[in-house]
Amino acid sequence: MRNLAxxxxxxxxxxxxxxxxWCEEYVSVIVxxxxxxxxxxxxxxxxxxxxxxxxxxxxxxxxxxxxxxxxLMDRLWMCGLRPTQAKAVAGTQAAIxxxxxxxxxxxxxxxxxxxx
Numbered sequence: 001m002r003n004l005a006x007x008x009x010x011x012x013x014x015x016x017x018x019x020x021x022w023c024e025e026y027v028s029v030i031v032x033x034x035x036x037x038x039x040x041x042x043x044x045x046x047x048x049x050x051x052x053x054x055x056x057x058x059x060x061x062x063x064x065x066x067x068x069x070x071x072l073m074d075r076l077w078m079c080g081l082r083p084t085q086a087k088a089v090a091g092t093q094a095a096i097x098x099x100x101x102x103x104x105x106x107x108x109x110x111x112x113x114x115x116x
Contacts, residue, residue: 009036015072019079027079031062042059
């Protein structure tokens with residue numbers, strides 16, 4: 001949670017994700033709203049409206065400032081979730097590191113210099 005010391009007023013939303021050890025199928029998210037001088041608000045479960053005609057403009061369910069969204073992403077990361085692209089990049093990164101080590105071995109043996 002961010003440090004609000006020194007602020008005369010504040011207004012922010014926090015979306016906190018946590019993994020349930022007894023149910024690995026879901027990650028739970030609690031959304032709260034904090035306003036200076038007011039009680040903390042907790043978002044109730046969302047409801048879906050199936051009567052909205054196709055093509056109708058709708059407001060977002062909620063908005064997060066970049067900092068708030070980053071905090072949610074960090075908490076999802078702590079729950080063990082990774083972006084799909086990040087999983088692919090992790091494998092690529094390991095392959096690049098192995099390739100660079102191979103190139104170092106070749107370079108040092110070819111140039112006949114000691115490896116640092």
